[in-house]
Amino acid sequence: MVERIRRAFSAFPDGRKGGNNQKYVIEDAGLSAFSVFFTQSPSFRDYQRRMQTQRGRSRTQSLFGVHQIPSDNQIRNLLDMVPAETVYPLLADIGEQLYRYGHLTPFRVLDGQLLIALDGTDCFASEKVSCPCCTQQERRDGSILYRHIALTPVIVAPGQSRVVPLAPEFVQPQDGTEKQDCELNAAKRWLAAWGDRYAAWGVTLLGDDLYCHQPLCEDALARGFHVLFVCKPDSHGVLYEWVSDFERTGDLQTLERTTWNGRQRLTERYRFINQVPLRNHDDALLLNWCELTVTDTKGKEVFRNAWATSHYLHADTVVAIATAGRTRSKIENENNNVLKNQGYHFEHNFGHGKQHLANLLATLIVLAYLVHTTLDWIDVCYRTVRGLLPSRRTFFEHLRALLQYLSFESWDHLLEFMLDELEGKIPDTG
Template identity: 55%
Template sequence: MPDARKQSNARRYEMEDAALSAFAVFFSQSPSFLDSQVRMQKQLGRNNASSLFGVHEIPCDNQIRNLLDPVPPETVYPVLAEIGDALYQQGYLAEFRSINDTLLIALDGTDFFSSEKISCACCSETRLKNDRVLYRHIAVTPVLVAPGQANAIPLPPEFVQPQDGQDKQDCELAASARWLARWGEHYRPWRITYLGDDLYCHQSHCPAGAGATGRLLFTRKLESHATPLRVGRRFRAQRATRPRVQARRVGKKHFTDTYRYAHQVPLRNTDDAVECGQRI
């Protein structure tokens, strides 16, 4: 990891110690983990942070922040990518194959910090109903998922933050497009189907996803897209599609699901509209 400190013989902590100590907290899911390890070291002369994670000297919380805050997040992207690559190359992702024998990557944004008082240059701003401003840190966090799989495989993220040369505030959709541009070719050989909610089912975004893989499975809200809704109603009225009936059981209850599916439905009422398949 890059070290922003000036060269000095008075250094006590290495960047490696700060990074491993921070990782240990997330791994153990205990905010007080490092404090307990310091006490263990004083009482027993050893600690788990050293034996399990290879930490030589345990920095305090403030020291960890001072050392790691200047490090660009992109520094650790290769680590996440290499983990996924290793799982794929060793065949561990075979059980994750699903629709048409593809792997599923779910695209979604998540807030990992918000405040009405604390802000920085990387914040997104949301105007609240009380006219106050909520400052947020958001990231698109793609993960490999599969039906019936309890585990999800994290992939490199993309942060929602101001971009050079852009006056408009950054957003989740733009960040996901950047992710596809950066990583789409990398994951193309894996045969991917990208998953997303209604936000991603957008005329300007679908070509980016299709260019990366050709396979998209996005949720579409009825109220968000008038043209597919109108076309679907016409198909139903004309009985242009055959229903598919599927029985399923949940515990002691039995359910019957009836589907109608149409292809080549325009996403909007324009000549250049993306055509999609939809349940009607």
């Protein structure tokens, strides 16, 4: 895995003009930055302090294959010239390997579909620091907020604790247009870049109400995706007028069932109809609509949401389709929340730069998360060590402490040491 990352980083564009200022190679800068995020260090400087050793070799050299370690400022300067898009093929390649070797098979639902959830999230905001990639938000008091917003697609599934991050797409100024970029346009660019690859897998796209927009839905359907987007009354008045008409005529289908959530019995009520227009126009796209309302034993409503989808709805499929729609929340809970609040410091300013640095470092954080997810699948020693510790946070606390005080020749050496000290044993799988 380290060698695959090194090969990808060696292709980073190097904007230096040559001469005596090229002591460090570009992949060493990339690997040094990646190693910060892989170990969930809170800062470049803190990480370097932890990694240094008096034994003639840095831990970054032995574990990540870095030949010469640049300073934190040198890392930022070197990587500022590297567009985030340079890392996207590496992210896609890792996902492709997981798909090819069957690791995504348990994620298939709705007669073999994979679910890719789309959502945008902030990874930087400042009133003072900015770069050409920043989105500018004018506030009511006239001040400007500079933001970096990342569209972070992930593969999700009901009942699966893991999510699989895919290549992101950033909301940023586009050449040839004076308008501010937006999350919806970023989603269209992501579809243009990756639609052919992922639609061939058999994919349903999930998203909130923002994505339930006819041009985006038409684009997704034309590329071979199914869509399953949240559909709210406030933004889809015409569709809900049709739903009300069908309800008055008795043509709106309903289904009710009771479930047990481990604490109390809940009542789920589904309402659904096929072929309703997404907007008030002659060329309106016809999609299928369903709503789920959940009430507790006292009749109190505990959940309500509705979706527009290209999947045909009937009594045998509406429950599974609504369950898939609810899985969209995993992009917030198991992806964005983990990146921001579970040690990856996604919103921390590791370095903003003057060109591409902020977006590149955010992409390297996504890569670090994907690599840890992948290792949990493919490396039995890694998975066993993780299972012996009570939480992700504890695992990284142990990892950083060991790297500060001890030297290891390789990742295998480190993981075997952890397994030994935890008195663990790799299970015999035959």
